[in-house]
Amino acid sequence: MTTREPARSRQQRRQDALDRLENDADAWFATASADGEPCLVPLSFVQYEGDLVICTRSTNPTARNLTPSGRVRVTLGHTRDVVLIEGTAEPVTADTLTPVADAFAAKLDWDPRAEKPYVYLRVTPQVVQAWREVNELAGRELMRDGRWLDLD
Template sequence: MTPQEPARSRTQRRQDTLDRLEHDVDCWVATAAADGEPCLVPLSFVWHENGVVVCTRRTNPTGANLVRDGRARITLGHTRDVVLIEGEGELLTDSSRTTAADAFAAKLTWDPRDEKGYVYLRIAPKTVQAWREVNEIAGRDLMRDGTWLD
């Protein structure tokens, strides 16, 4: 086992989190059906206009759950380098859909606009937490109520 690294400052964790949101391409998205049935799926994403934009079929459980309820939990990373986001999802339409789809296609080299039934959903973060080891658990909160903590 390697010695534990010193805990990062909140400023450094926020920068590391924003870097991951900009450069990572996949995340885990958790939602729940009306009856409480959980759904957890990996999806590609793009960080766009201060939200996580995912694309899925509207009829898939994740799409249906987000359109109905709006709540989602997203994770990036693995157990020793976690970013956990809780947010509110919205179905993108009109110009917001166009700009998000452009950003999605540019980052991921996949453009589902021509595929039937796909929708774009933006999850606006309400809380963001990040930690690597136990020494960062106490200071893991980076955002509350949609506002970055300083």
């Protein structure tokens, strides 16, 4: 992809981002410990009711970092076609665990419920940006404060 290609419209970028969220199976998840130690790991995810659901061992740094702060950055795609998400995360509660875990297992062909000590975490996007090249940097923000921006 080169900057000679025309920039996508915001509507097309939003649709491309939604397609990635629906179809991609893995993304990079970045968190930090309370003392600022960074952690960046690839994790499988499923989109569920507009959020991203991940599952990881409760002892892994990602789960430990998300539980107290709830802040996370997620990237999908590659450096020339990236979707960047900033969001908050919280453990999936028992009352919604079954449908969330069913959706996770159906998409990823892996059901960690039988394995311990895994925890499901629900990431709620607050900011979504998407761009390919420098000509798409302007207008890359598609969501702000958890709300999709008007399309132009």
